[in-house]
Amino acid sequence: MRVIIGAMLIFSTLRFIALGWVNDHYVCPTFHFKYFGFEWIEPLPGAGMYAVHGLLLISSLGVMLGGYFRYAAWAQFLLFTYTELIDLTYYLNHYYFVSIACFLLALTPANRAFSLDAWRKPSSFQTQVPRWTVFIFQLQLAIVYIFAGCWKINSDWLLHALPLKIWIPANDRLPVIGWLMRYECTPWLFSWAGMLYDVTIVFWLMWSRTRLWAYLTVIFFHSVTGMMFQIGVFPLVMMGATLVFFSEEWHKRWQNRLRMWGRKWPRFCQKSAIKSTPMQVNRTPGWIFALLLAHFVFQIVFPWRYLLYPGNVFWTEEGYRFSWRVMLMEKAGTAVFYVKDSRTGREGEVLNGEFLNPHQEKQMAMQPDLILQYAHFLKKHYEEKGLDNPTVRAEVYVTLNARPSQLLFDPELDLTKLSDGWSHKTWITPAPVSSGQ
Amino acid sequence: MKFFPHLLVFICTALLPLTGCDSGGKEEPGSSFDRQAMLRHYADNLIKPSYTALLGRIETFKTQTSVFIANPTGTELSALQIAWAAAYTDWQYANAWNFGPSGEAGLKKGLVEEVGTFPAGTAKIESAVGAGQWNLEDFNRDARGFLAIEYLIYGQNQSADEVAALFAADAQRRDYLQALVNDLQRRISEVVNTWNSAYSSEFIQNDGTDVGSSISQLYNEFVRSYESIKNFKLGLPMGKRPGQTQAEPQLVEAYYSGLSLTMLKAHFAAVENSWYGRARNGQDGPGFREYLESVEGGNTLIAGTEAQLAALKSALAAVPESPALSEQIANNSPQLEALYVELSKMTRFFKSDLSSLLGIAITFSSGDGD
Numbered sequence: 001m002r003v004i005i006g007a008m009l010i011f012s013t014l015r016f017i018a019l020g021w022v023n024d025h026y027v028c029p030t031f032h033f034k035y036f037g038f039e040w041i042e043p044l045p046g047a048g049m050y051a052v053h054g055l056l057l058i059s060s061l062g063v064m065l066g067g068y069f070r071y072a073a074w075a076q077f078l079l080f081t082y083t084e085l086i087d088l089t090y091y092l093n094h095y096y097f098v099s100i101a102c103f104l105l106a107l108t109p110a111n112r113a114f115s116l117d118a119w120r121k122p123s124s125f126q127t128q129v130p131r132w133t134v135f136i137f138q139l140q141l142a143i144v145y146i147f148a149g150c151w152k153i154n155s156d157w158l159l160h161a162l163p164l165k166i167w168i169p170a171n172d173r174l175p176v177i178g179w180l181m182r183y184e185c186t187p188w189l190f191s192w193a194g195m196l197y198d199v200t201i202v203f204w205l206m207w208s209r210t211r212l213w214a215y216l217t218v219i220f221f222h223s224v225t226g227m228m229f230q231i232g233v234f235p236l237v238m239m240g241a242t243l244v245f246f247s248e249e250w251h252k253r254w255q256n257r258l259r260m261w262g263r264k265w266p267r268f269c270q271k272s273a274i275k276s277t278p279m280q281v282n283r284t285p286g287w288i289f290a291l292l293l294a295h296f297v298f299q300i301v302f303p304w305r306y307l308l309y310p311g312n313v314f315w316t317e318e319g320y321r322f323s324w325r326v327m328l329m330e331k332a333g334t335a336v337f338y339v340k341d342s343r344t345g346r347e348g349e350v351l352n353g354e355f356l357n358p359h360q361e362k363q364m365a366m367q368p369d370l371i372l373q374y375a376h377f378l379k380k381h382y383e384e385k386g387l388d389n390p391t392v393r394a395e396v397y398v399t400l401n402a403r404p405s406q407l408l409f410d411p412e413l414d415l416t417k418l419s420d421g422w423s424h425k426t427w428i429t430p431a432p433v434s435s436g437q
Numbered sequence: 438m439k440f441f442p443h444l445l446v447f448i449c450t451a452l453l454p455l456t457g458c459d460s461g462g463k464e465e466p467g468s469s470f471d472r473q474a475m476l477r478h479y480a481d482n483l484i485k486p487s488y489t490a491l492l493g494r495i496e497t498f499k500t501q502t503s504v505f506i507a508n509p510t511g512t513e514l515s516a517l518q519i520a521w522a523a524a525y526t527d528w529q530y531a532n533a534w535n536f537g538p539s540g541e542a543g544l545k546k547g548l549v550e551e552v553g554t555f556p557a558g559t560a561k562i563e564s565a566v567g568a569g570q571w572n573l574e575d576f577n578r579d580a581r582g583f584l585a586i587e588y589l590i591y592g593q594n595q596s597a598d599e600v601a602a603l604f605a606a607d608a609q610r611r612d613y614l615q616a617l618v619n620d621l622q623r624r625i626s627e628v629v630n631t632w633n634s635a636y637s638s639e640f641i642q643n644d645g646t647d648v649g650s651s652i653s654q655l656y657n658e659f660v661r662s663y664e665s666i667k668n669f670k671l672g673l674p675m676g677k678r679p680g681q682t683q684a685e686p687q688l689v690e691a692y693y694s695g696l697s698l699t700m701l702k703a704h705f706a707a708v709e710n711s712w713y714g715r716a717r718n719g720q721d722g723p724g725f726r727e728y729l730e731s732v733e734g735g736n737t738l739i740a741g742t743e744a745q746l747a748a749l750k751s752a753l754a755a756v757p758e759s760p761a762l763s764e765q766i767a768n769n770s771p772q773l774e775a776l777y778v779e780l781s782k783m784t785r786f787f788k789s790d791l792s793s794l795l796g797i798a799i800t801f802s803s804g805d806g807d
Binding site for chain 2: 167
């Protein structure tokens with residue numbers, strides 16, 4: 001697990017740097033959308049963000065090789081989470097998962113074997129870990145998959161095969177599987193298979209008799225979705241992470257094979273090959289268990305918060321994030337903001353491209369809380385430019401799962417009078433035709 | 438071990454009645470939309486002809502430039518102005534294909550920025566003429582291209598004779614004009630050559646819907662081209678930005694020739710053609726409209742789009758031909774206000790609805806995983 005997470009983050013961070021995303025995402029935009037409660041997080045100026053990514057690389061390397069693991073793991077968790085918290089429009093469930101995995105990893109003594117730490121300090125070497133250290137990852141994965149599956153049980157997904165009906169025909173030119181996408185029944189097949197996969201895969205993985213088959217399914221499922229959708233490193237993350245369900249013997253076999261390849265560094269291998277001190281359980285501190293308990297209670301309860309809000313969660317997005325709702329809807333909007341000088345009465349139309357990159361604009365245009373944040377930013381910005389007590393209104397048309405687009409809220413509403421919070425946004429219009437839950 | 442595949446089989450069987458699909462070969466896989474045919478149609482009947490026609494006009498214009506430079510009289514200048522207007526009208530039909538050979542590359546921006554930037558930087562132009570030196574590759578894009586040329590050959594409220602006299606008296610002014618025209622001709626002919634050689638088939642083969650696919654590029658530039666009508670050709674001169682305290686009519690496109698409205702109408706016609714997949718000569722083929730017909734919710738969106746197109750066209754037709762657009766803006770024309778409203782209403786049909794229904798990826802960043 002440690003090796004996989006470390007390697008994954010190295011890959012992901014290099015990908016970010018190589019694609020120029022550090023610059024596009026964090027350095028160029030003039031405005032960043034904040035997470036509720038984390039408004040104080042700011043990006044560092046230009047070179048600073050590169051330094052953060054550089055440190056992230058180093059700490060991930062430390063985690064992968066198991067060198068100074070405790071520091072590296074916490075650094076990895078904090079740095080990665082920091083980069084995610086800078087701008088809400090880059091929120092992705094799989095980055096959230098990676099953050100959580102880093103956090104869980106930092107709590108475990110995952111440097112006891114196959115690591116530089118064990119080599120530096122052979123006395124710490126152990127081949128056995130307390131059961132909970134493996135269990136927490138399995139539990140976390142189970143939460144991810146089962147929630148993701150449950151949210152698929154809605155009428156759009158199962159009865160109308162939406163949004164897959166939109167996405168699948170768009171992928172009919174893929175190698176190997178493209179031809180499948182041209183059949184009318186494919187979206188239904190994929191919708192049902194996807195739902196059943198998500199809901200049940202953890203159980204198949206836990207049961208030793210089906211584990212191998214289940215893992216092949218994992219590979220197949222994530223390869224297909226990886227080819228079809230622009231979802232970055234996610235398929236690799238899940239394929240790597242689900243390995244935690246495999247047995248101890250299986251993992252050891254692989255580690256031994258890796259050691260064979262690594263014979264060039266005999267000292268490293270010899271040291272790690274010495275017999276382990278037979279399982280002397282250093283008592284795991286109680287605070288770790290308390291923290292884990294709190295974490296998992298939160299994990300299980302928090303996704304249900306949408307029930308507290310009236311209306312359609314797809315439309316209002318109240319309780320949508322951090323709930324493992326993945327690939328559930330095709331939603332897009334056009335948001336035009338008008339800023340009015342209260343004294344002169346002159347109203348102007350904002351060019352969003354002046355402040356946001358295309359990705360930010362796209363995400364903002366369909367999410368009510370982001371629209372509100374942006375409106376408040378505009379008020380402040382134009383106040384500084386000399387407008388007298390500006391009001392901000394917006395005409396926002398949103399299309400959800402191929403329904404005709406409609407106004408998300410009254411375009412005459414002065415958004416600067418509203419503030420974001422946990423309470424229900426009564427100003428949002430009712431969802432189009434009932435969709436989903 | 439055996440249980441799991443059996444379960445899968447069971448699930449699949451259970452699904453069949455639901456979908457009414459007998460797993461074999463139900464209908465022809467060809468029932469989905471043929472994007473390659475659409476791309477071929479755009480390449481062969483919209484894009485390449487628009488560039489070829491443009492290049493022809495620019496060559497005529499270049500010839501007339503030489504004639505004028507050899508004999509800088511008011512008569513020859515008037516002929517040059519006519520040639521410019523013809524070329525610039527053709528440009529309106531070619532300004533939305535800023536990808537591939539017309540896309541950004543290194544320091545070079547998209548073709549529309551390189552040759553179509555307005556308003557012209559008159560001070561920059563005059564200082565280049567005065568100094569007798571210029572760099573046509575730098576970021577001073579408002580000192581080159583169609584609209585810098587326009588400023589030079591139309592002048593500011595000057596008669597043809599007066600403008601011609603400026604050229605007659607100043608060799609550097611003549612040289613700069615010649616350099617700008619040569620640069621324009623070089624850029625367009627490069628684009629035409631690349632389309633006629635390798636790029637055409639590359640464009641047609643790249644028939645996915647991901648970012649970087651031809652459909653995605655075509656679509657993005659289509660939207661950008663449409664929005665530039667609203668935001669830059671009308672909105673900015675009309676003072677529609679927050680912080681603008683009044684209209685700024687001198688910011689219109691083609692200010693010096695007074696041909697702004699003609700150009701705006703040509704541009705809008707090109708946008709409409711592009712949505713329908715219609716060539717300038719009227720030849721229809723598979724376009725975004727036909728693509729929409731093949732997808733969920735497409736027909737509803739077609740109806741909505743066409744209704745708004747009709748409203749927009751009648752608002753455009755209601756704008757009087759004279760006086761010049763800049764003057765109408767200065768007079769706070771109610772017809773222009775109405776046109777602006779209709780243009781705004783059009784945006785969502787093109788900008789978010791179309792790409793959402795067609796499943797076209799428009800930004801590079803990853804989406805959420807599954």
